[in-house]
Amino acid sequence: MTTAFFCFSDPGEALxxxxxxxxxxxVVRVAPGTLSETLTRWWTGADALVFVSSLGVAVRAAAPxxxxxxxxxxxxxxxxxxxxxxxxTGAHLGGGRDCAxxxxxxxxxxxxxxxxxxxxxxxxxxxxxxRRGWKILGKAALPTVNRALLEEGGLSWWTDVPAxxxxxxxxxxxxxxxxxxxxxxxxxxxxxxxxxxxxxPRCVAAxxxxxxxxxxxxxxxxxxxxxxxxxxxxxxxxEIRTVEEKRDEPGLAALAGDLGIPLVIVDREEIxxxxxxFTPSAASRHLGLPGVAEPxxxxxxxxxxxxxxxxxxxxxxxxxxxxxxxxxxxxxxGPGDGKYLTLEGRQALREADAVVGYRLYADLLPPAWxxxxxVETYSMGEEEKRVERAVSLAEEGNRVxxxxxxxxxxxGLAALAxxxxxxxxxxxxxxGVTAAQAAGLMTGAPYVNGLVLLSxxxxxxxxxxxxxxxxxxxxxxxxxxxxxxxxxxxxEKLAAVREIFGAAGYGEVHLVRxxxxxxxxxxxxxxxxxxxxxxxxxTLLLLPGxxxxxxxxxxxxxxxxxxxxxxxxxxxx
Numbered sequence: 001m002t003t004a005f006f007c008f009s010d011p012g013e014a015l016x017x018x019x020x021x022x023x024x025x026x027v028v029r030v031a032p033g034t035l036s037e038t039l040t041r042w043w044t045g046a047d048a049l050v051f052v053s054s055l056g057v058a059v060r061a062a063a064p065x066x067x068x069x070x071x072x073x074x075x076x077x078x079x080x081x082x083x084x085x086x087x088x089t090g091a092h093l094g095g096g097r098d099c100a101x102x103x104x105x106x107x108x109x110x111x112x113x114x115x116x117x118x119x120x121x122x123x124x125x126x127x128x129x130x131r132r133g134w135k136i137l138g139k140a141a142l143p144t145v146n147r148a149l150l151e152e153g154g155l156s157w158w159t160d161v162p163a164x165x166x167x168x169x170x171x172x173x174x175x176x177x178x179x180x181x182x183x184x185x186x187x188x189x190x191x192x193x194x195x196x197x198x199x200x201p202r203c204v205a206a207x208x209x210x211x212x213x214x215x216x217x218x219x220x221x222x223x224x225x226x227x228x229x230x231x232x233x234x235x236x237x238x239e240i241r242t243v244e245e246k247r248d249e250p251g252l253a254a255l256a257g258d259l260g261i262p263l264v265i266v267d268r269e270e271i272x273x274x275x276x277x278f279t280p281s282a283a284s285r286h287l288g289l290p291g292v293a294e295p296x297x298x299x300x301x302x303x304x305x306x307x308x309x310x311x312x313x314x315x316x317x318x319x320x321x322x323x324x325x326x327x328x329x330x331x332x333x334g335p336g337d338g339k340y341l342t343l344e345g346r347q348a349l350r351e352a353d354a355v356v357g358y359r360l361y362a363d364l365l366p367p368a369w370x371x372x373x374x375v376e377t378y379s380m381g382e383e384e385k386r387v388e389r390a391v392s393l394a395e396e397g398n399r400v401x402x403x404x405x406x407x408x409x410x411x412g413l414a415a416l417a418x419x420x421x422x423x424x425x426x427x428x429x430x431x432g433v434t435a436a437q438a439a440g441l442m443t444g445a446p447y448v449n450g451l452v453l454l455s456x457x458x459x460x461x462x463x464x465x466x467x468x469x470x471x472x473x474x475x476x477x478x479x480x481x482x483x484x485x486x487x488x489x490x491x492e493k494l495a496a497v498r499e500i501f502g503a504a505g506y507g508e509v510h511l512v513r514x515x516x517x518x519x520x521x522x523x524x525x526x527x528x529x530x531x532x533x534x535x536x537x538x539t540l541l542l543l544p545g546x547x548x549x550x551x552x553x554x555x556x557x558x559x560x561x562x563x564x565x566x567x568x569x570x571x572x573x
Contacts, residue, residue, distance in 0.1 A: 202235070205241055278295050352373055
């Protein structure tokens, strides 16, 4: 979610800086007389516009730009003293209500809600659609439906895909028939009564095959024709699935990207293991498979009819089942870049109804992986709060992913989450790539003989314990990776690192910043030059061990292989 924070004064800019903690959040200092021009530039380039100002300034500035609830960015106000956050427009469809809640949580402000359903603690259909990433149809009936929600304290709903739906809020009550429901949940095109709205869940998987080099326009045309023949709405698509042999088809990847859904590669063995009477195709002859479109779709869920074939493209559809009962998965997101997420982690995200985590971890994941899910983010320091929220959501029947940077069992949330979930909901941990692994790849191969991982943070344990651990690491002579150089007494902590490791013969330190993320960097220093300059929580301190040697720009650990010994003799001579 791209967010722009408009500020007009030095105090406002300072507050905006505190609020903007994600890679897609920008602080925009508005010069006198340029507000209209600045807002015009950002109106189509941001998902949310936050005015650090009075309410009047935001209303007067935004009013001329407002066109459509579904496409306009959300407009919010944070008072310059940081006391109050107000969602002004786009509270539901634009995600403004949840964005405002997150901002209020970051600075401990009061969240001022003006929408009646929000103030009553009820989930309006447009808010539910926004949180789940679902399309809403029949918006003209929203005032009627929302009034019924307030008057009756709930809404009646009906669906033709019950096995595909996640749990709904408790104020949603099943109706015996579609005609008696205020809210219809369906992936199919339907005729709605004047008092009904339709939510289109993303519950359809499209299996697709194509000739080599088929362009995106052709793929799109055949896909949409196939959707129409099945009566399905394009907004119901959750993913496109294809075979390994089509992984590098640029048209398929571009189509998935245009639709904002993932392209899933189905393993050959999985296809061969499927039972089903699939329509024979060229895949049978050329790939040794029973087909592409139909088996790929069937690998995800209940197959809906036969494939459509046209212009060298095949498409078939299946209904994705909801995985069922609530559970908690603590997911290691790796150092940041989505490419480091494991296949098991990808699967956990695909199955999740809700995702909870530190905002930065969520923002670093590809947006398509989170589409259609309830996403709740928190500030650093709110670990216990977000763990409790994740467990509570799982108790309500949701499949919840709790994001933990790196590997959850290494300075992460695994122990706290498992302890909190014990006796309440099933919980598991999916490991992740830790920053030290990414740092090792950036510097060469400095861990062949072993690695000591330690945290410099003394927030949760006494500094004396941290110091004793540093002394033990230095005595080992192994490469050491030091995490979490917190600001508190940082110079004193780094002085201890210089003293302890210097006395043990360590000669240099590598400051690896944003390991595994775009813009990652490495800075090498003599150990005696180590200071707090350029060191923060995004920095890993890497101290090469006694068996590590420099070969060009690489740090290489000697394991004792014959070639290493020969190389060493040659270098000595």
